[in-house]
Amino acid sequence: MTDRKESVKTDPSVDGGKADREEKLPRRDWIVLPTLSVLTICLLAIAMELTGRWMFPDRVTTLNNCLIADDPAAGEHGVPNSICTDDFGENGHVEYRFNSRGHRAGRELGPKAPGAYRIVMVGSSIGMGLLVPSENSFGALLPLELERATGRNVELYNECFLWETPRVVAMRIHEVLADKPDLILWIMTSFDVGNANEVLQARAAPRPLGLGAKVWGTAKNSDAGKLLQILLYRSPNSFVKRYLMGDGGSGYLAAKLNADWEGHLRDVDRFAAVVETEATAAGVPVAVTLMPLRAQSSMISMGDWPAGFDPFNMDHQLRRIFESHGGTYLDILPAYQSIPHPEKGFFLMDGHPNVLGHATIGRLLAQKLTSGAVPALNADARTKAAMDPAE
Amino acid sequence: MDGASFQFLGFGLAAALVSNLSRSRVWRSIVLAASSLVFLALLARGATVLVPLAAFLALGYCSLILIERRWLRSAAWSIVAILLVYIWLKKYSFLPAGIFLHFPYFALGLSYIFFRVLHLVIEMGDAQEKQHVGMGGYLLYTLNFTTFLSGPIQRYDEFARDQFAENPIALGPRTIGLQLERMVRGFFKVNVLAAVIEMLRVDALAQFALHVPLSAKLASAFELAVLYPFFLYANFSGYIDIVIALARLMRVRLPENFDRPFAAASFVDFWSRWHITLSNWLKTYVYNPLLLALMRRSPSAAVQPFLGVLCFFVTFFLVGLWHGRTSEFLIFGVMQGGGVAINKLWQLGLAQALGRKEYKALAANPVYTAFARGLTFGWFAFTLFWFWADWAQIGKVFAAIGAAPWMGVWLAIWLTATVVLAAWEGLRRALLSIRIADGPLFTGRYARVVYMTVLGVVALAVTVVLNQPAPDIVYKAF
Numbered sequence: 001m002t003d004r005k006e007s008v009k010t011d012p013s014v015d016g017g018k019a020d021r022e023e024k025l026p027r028r029d030w031i032v033l034p035t036l037s038v039l040t041i042c043l044l045a046i047a048m049e050l051t052g053r054w055m056f057p058d059r060v061t062t063l064n065n066c067l068i069a070d071d072p073a074a075g076e077h078g079v080p081n082s083i084c085t086d087d088f089g090e091n092g093h094v095e096y097r098f099n100s101r102g103h104r105a106g107r108e109l110g111p112k113a114p115g116a117y118r119i120v121m122v123g124s125s126i127g128m129g130l131l132v133p134s135e136n137s138f139g140a141l142l143p144l145e146l147e148r149a150t151g152r153n154v155e156l157y158n159e160c161f162l163w164e165t166p167r168v169v170a171m172r173i174h175e176v177l178a179d180k181p182d183l184i185l186w187i188m189t190s191f192d193v194g195n196a197n198e199v200l201q202a203r204a205a206p207r208p209l210g211l212g213a214k215v216w217g218t219a220k221n222s223d224a225g226k227l228l229q230i231l232l233y234r235s236p237n238s239f240v241k242r243y244l245m246g247d248g249g250s251g252y253l254a255a256k257l258n259a260d261w262e263g264h265l266r267d268v269d270r271f272a273a274v275v276e277t278e279a280t281a282a283g284v285p286v287a288v289t290l291m292p293l294r295a296q297s298s299m300i301s302m303g304d305w306p307a308g309f310d311p312f313n314m315d316h317q318l319r320r321i322f323e324s325h326g327g328t329y330l331d332i333l334p335a336y337q338s339i340p341h342p343e344k345g346f347f348l349m350d351g352h353p354n355v356l357g358h359a360t361i362g363r364l365l366a367q368k369l370t371s372g373a374v375p376a377l378n379a380d381a382r383t384k385a386a387m388d389p390a391e
Numbered sequence: 392m393d394g395a396s397f398q399f400l401g402f403g404l405a406a407a408l409v410s411n412l413s414r415s416r417v418w419r420s421i422v423l424a425a426s427s428l429v430f431l432a433l434l435a436r437g438a439t440v441l442v443p444l445a446a447f448l449a450l451g452y453c454s455l456i457l458i459e460r461r462w463l464r465s466a467a468w469s470i471v472a473i474l475l476v477y478i479w480l481k482k483y484s485f486l487p488a489g490i491f492l493h494f495p496y497f498a499l500g501l502s503y504i505f506f507r508v509l510h511l512v513i514e515m516g517d518a519q520e521k522q523h524v525g526m527g528g529y530l531l532y533t534l535n536f537t538t539f540l541s542g543p544i545q546r547y548d549e550f551a552r553d554q555f556a557e558n559p560i561a562l563g564p565r566t567i568g569l570q571l572e573r574m575v576r577g578f579f580k581v582n583v584l585a586a587v588i589e590m591l592r593v594d595a596l597a598q599f600a601l602h603v604p605l606s607a608k609l610a611s612a613f614e615l616a617v618l619y620p621f622f623l624y625a626n627f628s629g630y631i632d633i634v635i636a637l638a639r640l641m642r643v644r645l646p647e648n649f650d651r652p653f654a655a656a657s658f659v660d661f662w663s664r665w666h667i668t669l670s671n672w673l674k675t676y677v678y679n680p681l682l683l684a685l686m687r688r689s690p691s692a693a694v695q696p697f698l699g700v701l702c703f704f705v706t707f708f709l710v711g712l713w714h715g716r717t718s719e720f721l722i723f724g725v726m727q728g729g730g731v732a733i734n735k736l737w738q739l740g741l742a743q744a745l746g747r748k749e750y751k752a753l754a755a756n757p758v759y760t761a762f763a764r765g766l767t768f769g770w771f772a773f774t775l776f777w778f779w780a781d782w783a784q785i786g787k788v789f790a791a792i793g794a795a796p797w798m799g800v801w802l803a804i805w806l807t808a809t810v811v812l813a814a815w816e817g818l819r820r821a822l823l824s825i826r827i828a829d830g831p832l833f834t835g836r837y838a839r840v841v842y843m844t845v846l847g848v849v850a851l852a853v854t855v856v857l858n859q860p861a862p863d864i865v866y867k868a869f
Contacts, residue, residue, distance in 0.1 A: 033568075228853065235594050
């Protein structure tokens with residue numbers, strides 16, 4: 001085989017094969033090589049930025065024109081009879097039509113048809129169907145699913161709006177009850193829990209950022225930065241890892257919530273008590289559900305997460321709160337265990353559910369509502385079997 | 392610090408800078424010693440955890456002294472003692488758990504230190520004229536921070552030739568540029584290529600647990616098998632690139648550990664291109680002496696080629712077994728040894744059947760080479776399941792789609808690897824054939840500056856965006 005003493009094999013392309021002398025660099029290379037490097041960096045940055053812009057054009061929205069965002073008595077709500085648009089790179093063109101009450105309900109609320117079952121939906125931007133066409137939002141799909149399952153005429157009046165936090169829902173409960181619902185469906189997200197006591201979108205002056213944070217912010221928000229994030233975070237595993245290591249926005253996924261989150265849950269409890277008390281007095285049941293965010297749904301689907309985290313913890317906490325006040329909790333999170341790649345149901349950059357995500361939510365909610373949670377909406381056995389949330 | 396991180400690069404570059412403040416071998420040795428001790432201290436984070444390592448080093452050095460002074464006639468007992476202590480400290484699972492040390496201690500890099508110590512002891516035992524190895528030289532050699540975590544496994548004489556040279560090897564702007572380029576390449580391989588491949592691989596693995604159609608699982612099975620060899624190559628060779636470059640900046644030439652392993656057209660050839668220093672070490676200290684010993688006992692010419700096959704099996708079984716302490720690595724070793732042995736038997740059989748000249752012509756045939764290359768890759772990819780997975784995972788993965796579909800997957804891997812690797816070799820040859828005055832256009836310094844800049848910028852951007860600790864170097868765990 002080989003001789004006992006193996007001579008060192010060096011990479012001839014690295015060392016030139018001779019270590020005792022070195023070829024001199026031509027003088028011009030002292031200028032040419034660094035210049036070439038700088039030019040390469042510039043060309044690369046330009047190419048990535050242009051590619052990012054082409055693949056993910058900036059969001060152009062007129063939605064602010066349809067918002068009344070300075071009414072602390074009622075929270076943010078829509079300008080009555082207004083139409084606004086959103087052109088969002090990942091989604092294309094979306095129109096927001098607000099009715100005479102400033103709701104993106106798809107229709108006006110008239111008197112209840114005889115025999116109809118009226119659901120009034122409350123909650124924030126997910127329920128409103130932000131970034132998706134109205135007809136593709138689960139607010140529009142759910143009544144159709146329920147009608148198919150129950151054979152009843154189901155009306156769903158969507159009063160969800162941006163920043164409709166638990167405090168705003170509690171503030172508006174009389175208005176909601178005045179719409180004579182048979183059921184109040186309350187859509188919550190961990191974002192709502194984290195802002196439970198807020199009325200309007202926080203408008204505090206932004207904290208001054210250090211240079212590092214400014215550079216990072218500029219890079220992250222550049223089109224090249226967005227392109228890179230989208231490419232790298234397509235992998236659910238990679239996205240979850242990054243999300244859990246992030247800047248504290250993932251605190252709701254902790255197995256043991258910190259003091260801030262415990263405080264938010266106490267706020268939710270307070271507002272839940274108000275809503276349930278009023279609704280009970282009016283004889284209207286309240287059903288609450290927690291919508292998972294992208295990382296949460298991926299963790300549940302993969303069935304794998306690092307120690308110290310629990311994607312079901314917030315779910316358990318909210319169930320405890322709402323059931324203690326006599327409400328009904330619709331637990332859709334476990335269903336994500338049998339949904340492969342639920343992250344495909346969310347916009348990559350924004351995080352709101354996309355059309356696929358809304359369809360999934362609609363199916364899951366319909367399945368829960370017709371499985372005994374709300375007796376008036378019980379489906380028959382054949383229809384229940386057909387409503388497999390994994391399909 | 393124990394990976395291909397910015398911190399490790401910065402540390403290494405700082406050590407190289409300080410080392411080059413003087414050409415004096417004393418100065419360079421002091422700097423290497425100090426850097427290595429600081430590196431060890433940063434990894435160990437405590438003195439008491441280093442006691443077993445220190446004792447192991449002391450055992451090695453005492454053995455050297457005893458042999459040098461001829462107080463021990465042969466190195467055999469020292470070798471056995473060092474081997475037993477190594478196995479004990481590494482907690483090989485075939486030993487009863489009760490005999491292990493039950494306090495936490497530092498064992499990173501022990502496998503590589505083991506090879507270096509054993510090499511010194513064997514060479515000292517064999518040499519007629521015993522050459523003294525000072526304590527300083529011994530510690531510099533065994534604890535050298537550039538080779539501490541994952542090798543390469545360097546011979547002492549080669550280390551001493553460079554480290555203790557009166558006139559250190561040349562280090563000018565061209566060499567510095569080449570080393571910086573190599574570091575960028577290594578950093579990119581670990582922090583971008585390996586990281587991205589690992590993301591894809593983990594997603595493919597997760598797919599097996601999901602309710603997806605069989606076609607999706609077959610695709611995942613294909614991905615899972617194909618991705619890991621590339622991940623391992625990028626992860627390990629990337630770190631090796633960095634340490635070789637750092638050592639060169641400190642005027643020490645480390646041996647190469649990889650030589651385009653996926654270009655290998657046989658499993659025997661593969662192991663002369665993958666983790667080269669490990670297979671060379673075992674060939675030198677296991678294969679050669681074992682073959683000589685067996686040939687002395689069986690002088691029959693007809694048997695000798697088969698003795699070579701047996702020695703290949705034993706050598707590469709040990710290559711596999713060295714990687715881990717559990718039964719999975721035992722099987723991994725059997726597969727490495729078996730793969731090499733069967734390959735050798737195939738070569739022998741074919742040469743006998745066709746005749747040597749015809750066999751050589753066949754081996755040079757591009758179609759035969761392509762299929763052989765694909766098979767080599769496929770076999771290596773298959774054996775790696777016992778490298779990264781435990782029995783439970785192996786069971787789940789193979790049960791997820793059943794035996795017949797897995798056969799189909801392996802066939803697809805073989806055929807795909809045949810075509811893709813052949814295409815790559817062809818493309819590489821074509822690109823290298825485009826020449827300018829100084830040599831191939833695409834290995835000229837201008838082209839290299841451009842694509843190293845691209846690799847560097849992309850590596851920096853990806854590292855910043857991912858914002859995660861540098862990926863672990865797989866081979867540091869051995």
